[in-house]
Amino acid sequence: MVKKSIVSLLTVLSILFSFSLASANNDDAGTAVQQPPGSSSKSSEEEIKDSSVSRFIKFAEDDSYVYYLDKKDSGWVRRPYTMDKYVLEAWVKMVPYEYGNYEMYSPEADDSRYFLEHYLVDPQNKKIQFLCEIEVEGGRPQNNIKQRKYEHNHWESLIPESVEDTVYHAVVAKYGKTNEDNTWKTIDEIIDGLFTVRVLKEIVKMGKI
Numbered sequence: 001m002v003k004k005s006i007v008s009l010l011t012v013l014s015i016l017f018s019f020s021l022a023s024a025n026n027d028d029a030g031t032a033v034q035q036p037p038g039s040s041s042k043s044s045e046e047e048i049k050d051s052s053v054s055r056f057i058k059f060a061e062d063d064s065y066v067y068y069l070d071k072k073d074s075g076w077v078r079r080p081y082t083m084d085k086y087v088l089e090a091w092v093k094m095v096p097y098e099y100g101n102y103e104m105y106s107p108e109a110d111d112s113r114y115f116l117e118h119y120l121v122d123p124q125n126k127k128i129q130f131l132c133e134i135e136v137e138g139g140r141p142q143n144n145i146k147q148r149k150y151e152h153n154h155w156e157s158l159i160p161e162s163v164e165d166t167v168y169h170a171v172v173a174k175y176g177k178t179n180e181d182n183t184w185k186t187i188d189e190i191i192d193g194l195f196t197v198r199v200l201k202e203i204v205k206m207g208k209i
Contacts, residue, residue, distance in 0.1 A: 056093060056107040058100075059170035065115075066100025067163075068093040068107050069170055076179040077120075080150045086179040088121040090171045113137040118147060121168055123177040127155040128164045 056068035070091040079085040094115040099105055118131040132147040148154070158165045 054107060057170075057174065058107075059173075060166045061097065061101065064097055065094040066097055067166065067170075068095065068100075069167075069174060071174065074171065075175060079122075081152075088123065088171050088175055090119045090121055090167060092117045092119065092167055111138055116141055117167075119164075119167055119171075120150070121171045122155060123172050125155070126168075127157060128168050129154050129156065130164070 055072040058068050060067040074090045076086045077089045079087045099112050116134040120129040134141045134145050
C-alpha cells in the first residue's frame with residue numbers, strides 16, 4: 001500500500017513539473033526572438049551585405065567618371081604567342097559621375113550611358129595595352145565588337161595620373177604582380193605554343209621579320 005502511494009505521488013509530481021516547464025517556455029516565447037531551424041548567428045545587416053556582394057570594385061573617380069573594375073571577367077590570362085608567360089586582363093566600367101556618385105547607385109543594375117574599356121596589363125614590365133572601348137546607352141553591350149588586335153609593340157609606358165596609370169595600379173593591387181598559380185600549361189596550350197614558334201621561325205626564314 002505504501003509503495004503504491006509513493007508511486008502515485010511521484011507520478012503527480014512529474015505531471016506538475018511538466019506543466020511548469022511548458023508554462024515557462026510559453027512565457028519565454030512571448031519575449032524572445034525565435035530563430036528558425038538552421039539559421040545562422042549573423043545579424044540581418046551582415047546577411048544583406050553578404051548577399052549583395054558586387055562583381056564590380058570601385059577604384060577611382062574624377063570630375064567626369066567613376067571607375068569600376070569588373071572582377072568577374074578580369075584576371076590572369078596567357079600572354080599571346082607565349083607558352084609560359086601571363087598578363088592581366090582588365091574590363092573597366094566607366095560611369096558618368098552624376099550617376100556613379102549617387103548614394104544608391106548599383107553597377108549591376110545600371111542601364112544608363114556608360115563605357116566599357118578593355119586592357120591588358122603587364123606587371124613585370126610595368127606597361128599597359130588598350131584593346132577597345134565600348135559605348136553603352138540604355139541597355140547591354142553587344143558581343144560583336146571588333147577589338148584592337150594584340151601586338152607586342154602596342155604596349156605603352158605609364159604616364160603618371162593618367163587613366164591608364166590609375167587602371168594599371170588598381171589591377172595590380174587586386175591581382176598582384178606575379179601569377180604563380182597559372183604556371184602550368186594544358187596540352188592545347190603547349191601545342192598552340194609550339195605551332196606559334198614554328199610559324200614564327202618560318203616567317204623569319206622567309207625574311208618577313
